[in-house]
Amino acid sequence: MRDQGSWDIKTSVGSTALFVAAARGLAARRPDPIAVDRFAEVFCVAAGDEWAALFTGDPAATAEHPLRSADFGIPFQNFQAARTRWFDDYCAAAVATGVRQIVILAAGLDARAYRLPWPAGTTVYELDQPLVLEFKRSVLAAHGDRPVARRREVPVDLRTDWPAALRAAGFDPTAPTAWLVEGLLIYLSPAEQDVLYERIESLSAPGSFVGVEQMDPIDPEVYRAMLEAQDQPGGDQAAWASLIHNEPHSEAVAWFGARGWSGTATKLSDLLASLGHPAPEVPAGFLMPGLVSLVTVAKG
Numbered sequence: 198m199r200d201q202g203s204w205d206i207k208t209s210v211g212s213t214a215l216f217v218a219a220a221r222g223l224a225a226r227r228p229d230p231i232a233v234d235r236f237a238e239v240f241c242v243a244a245g246d247e248w249a250a251l252f253t254g255d256p257a258a259t260a261e262h263p264l265r266s267a268d269f270g271i272p273f274q275n276f277q278a279a280r281t282r283w284f285d286d287y288c289a290a291a292v293a294t295g296v297r298q299i300v301i302l303a304a305g306l307d308a309r310a311y312r313l314p315w316p317a318g319t320t321v322y323e324l325d326q327p328l329v330l331e332f333k334r335s336v337l338a339a340h341g342d343r344p345v346a347r348r349r350e351v352p353v354d355l356r357t358d359w360p361a362a363l364r365a366a367g368f369d370p371t372a373p374t375a376w377l378v379e380g381l382l383i384y385l386s387p388a389e390q391d392v393l394y395e396r397i398e399s400l401s402a403p404g405s406f407v408g409v410e411q412m413d414p415i416d417p418e419v420y421r422a423m424l425e426a427q428d429q430p431g432g433d434q435a436a437w438a439s440l441i442h443n444e445p446h447s448e449a450v451a452w453f454g455a456r457g458w459s460g461t462a463t464k465l466s467d468l469l470a471s472l473g474h475p476a477p478e479v480p481a482g483f484l485m486p487g488l489v490s491l492v493t494v495a496k497g
């Protein structure tokens with residue numbers, strides 16, 4: 198059942214932030230990593246339980262964890278690391294044009310405010326559920342870390358009137374913005390996504406950018422099988438499948454293009470291949486690379 202209320206870092210959609218952070222942390226430990234997010238591991242250790250065990254325990258004890266498996270775990274680690282690198286590059290390209298206002302929608306355990314070399318005068322707004330943001334802030338404060346940029350938390354549900362909260366936090370709609378929409382859209386209905394895009398569009402001055410991770414629907418038969426996998430190994434897949442909206446959503450290049458923006462989509466499979474980590478063939482392996490693409494659009 199999709200959660201219509203609020204959640205923390207270990208429940209409902211909030212737990213997906215820990216899941217992807219764990220994948221980033223594991224990916225960072227591999228030889229010649231695609232991307233290194235040194236904070237991902239810090240969050241997992243602080244979360245305890247299975248998340249900490251992935252990093253602090255006997256590796257043999259977590260060998261069966263889905264994030265370590267050859268058919269799902271390793272390709273998923275590669276996916277998350279490639280996505281991290283893509284959005285890091287997107288941020289660097291945006292600030293190179295003079296953008297100093299960054300808005301991370303569904304920030305989860307994204308630590309870019311602490312991790313990237315932001316120019317002086319950059320403000321990073323992070324939007325997510327209150328308890329998710331609180332977890333991030335308290336863990337990094339206890340770890341002795343301080344943000345590189347000016348960091349502003351905006352605790353909201355992204356299905357409500359978040360622009361008012363963003364403005365109240367100091368956001369300036371007359372200044373160009375780089376928006377990050379990473380790991381969010383499948384948790385919104387198609388209509389909720391369109392409203393989100395309308396709000397982004399109306400808050401974006403010329404010179405703004407939107408970086409989007411989008412995903413085509415999973416084949417209905419495959420999706421049904423995922424939902425029914427509860428009692429089998431890999432039952433986590435069923436919990437995740439029950440959280441997503443597996444319906445066609447507006448395609449970002451087309452949606453923003455119709456409103457005068459221009460941009461391009463990069464298939465995840467092409468990105469992984471360009472990074473030297475081609476995705477496994479479906480159906481033998483992990484299916485997301487064939488469905489996910491990463492989009493940048495710019496408002497002229």
Ligand SMILES: C[S@@+](CC[C@H](N)C(=O)[O-])C[C@H]1O[C@@H](n2cnc3c(N)ncnc32)[C@H](O)[C@@H]1O
Nearest residue numbers: 211213214303304305325326354355356379380
């Ligand atoms: C898969 S995580 C991605 C987090 C981060 N962007 C990343 O890539 O590491 C999904 C995040 O979306 C947030 N989220 C999903 N729906 C939301 C909503 N309606 N309002 C606020 N946050 C939401 C969750 O709390 C969670 O932190």
